[in-house]
Amino acid sequence: MRRPNRRQALLAVTVAGAGLAAGGVPELLRMLRPDARPKKPAPRGHPARPGPAPRRDPGYAHGSLRALRRPVHSLHDLTPAAPPNAVALTVDDGPHPRWTPMMLDLLAEHQVPATFSLIAEEVAQYPKLVERIVAAGHQVCDHTVTHPLNLPGLGAAQIKEEIGGAHDRIAQASGVAPRYFRAPGGNWSAQVMDTAAEHGMICIDWEIDPRDWARPGTSSITRSMLDSKPGAIILCHDGGGDRSETIQALRTVIPALKQRGLAFVAL
Numbered sequence: 001m002r003r004p005n006r007r008q009a010l011l012a013v014t015v016a017g018a019g020l021a022a023g024g025v026p027e028l029l030r031m032l033r034p035d036a037r038p039k040k041p042a043p044r045g046h047p048a049r050p051g052p053a054p055r056r057d058p059g060y061a062h063g064s065l066r067a068l069r070r071p072v073h074s075l076h077d078l079t080p081a082a083p084p085n086a087v088a089l090t091v092d093d094g095p096h097p098r099w100t101p102m103m104l105d106l107l108a109e110h111q112v113p114a115t116f117s118l119i120a121e122e123v124a125q126y127p128k129l130v131e132r133i134v135a136a137g138h139q140v141c142d143h144t145v146t147h148p149l150n151l152p153g154l155g156a157a158q159i160k161e162e163i164g165g166a167h168d169r170i171a172q173a174s175g176v177a178p179r180y181f182r183a184p185g186g187n188w189s190a191q192v193m194d195t196a197a198e199h200g201m202i203c204i205d206w207e208i209d210p211r212d213w214a215r216p217g218t219s220s221i222t223r224s225m226l227d228s229k230p231g232a233i234i235l236c237h238d239g240g241g242d243r244s245e246t247i248q249a250l251r252t253v254i255p256a257l258k259q260r261g262l263a264f265v266a267l
């Protein structure tokens with residue numbers, strides 16, 4: 001494994017406010033080990049991740065927020081002192097007028113906190129749903145303005161608008177400045193991560209991907225989610241199409257994982 005160079009190594013994040021919403025234990029984010037990332041399937045909509053982009057000097061003057069050199073995929077990378085049995089459900093691509101209320105009702109029924117990765121264009125259309133997400137105690141995450149799957153291929157100004165513009169619009173609609181950013185399709189680059197860090201956000205990936213966006217069937221989504229181990233960040237969607245399979249799978253998965261002793265936390 002190649003050692004990170006100095007600039008790449010300046011990547012611990014000090015996030016005074018970062019903590020588990022459910023656990024309520026603020027934690028400092030520790031530096032990720034270069035060899036900590038497991039293999040996972042190709043991200044949504046792309047056969048492979050883009051190659052490493054040239055590193056740019058992030059130019060942070062004070063170092064209170066420094067970029068991670070790759071996104072977090074496990075809860076215990078984010079908060080090492082998280083309860084050992086914790087898992088985090090992340091719900092992407094909303095808000096959606098049909099599926100988000102169903103998701104919120106389901107989560108309320110099971111008293112599960114989650115993290116919603118919001119697309120700012122949808123936020124602009126359905127601001128009341130964003131208020132409802134926050135009022136229910138869920139976490140919000142920046143998921144860009146328009147959900148471009150080629151985010152790393154855009155120009156610097158466009159990347160800034162996609163990430164920073166969404167950050168500001170989500171903050172305005174929700175009253176909460178997002179502390180997390182997730183790249184559409186899990187397509188990351190150094191510039192994407194730097195831009196998220198410039199806006200005070202930690203980059204969040206996932207460990208469990210049921211590929212529910214492709215509607216593989218409720219049983220397939222269920223099986224995938226039931227593979228969740230302690231510390232898993234689980235991906236699913238409440239936007240981008242018919243999410244009935246996702247909702248149906250979660251009706252089984254949430255009680256089953258709880259039965260196994262796992263505890264859901266928001267990021």
Ligand SMILES: [Zn+2]
Nearest residue numbers: 092093184185
């Ligand atoms: Zn997405």
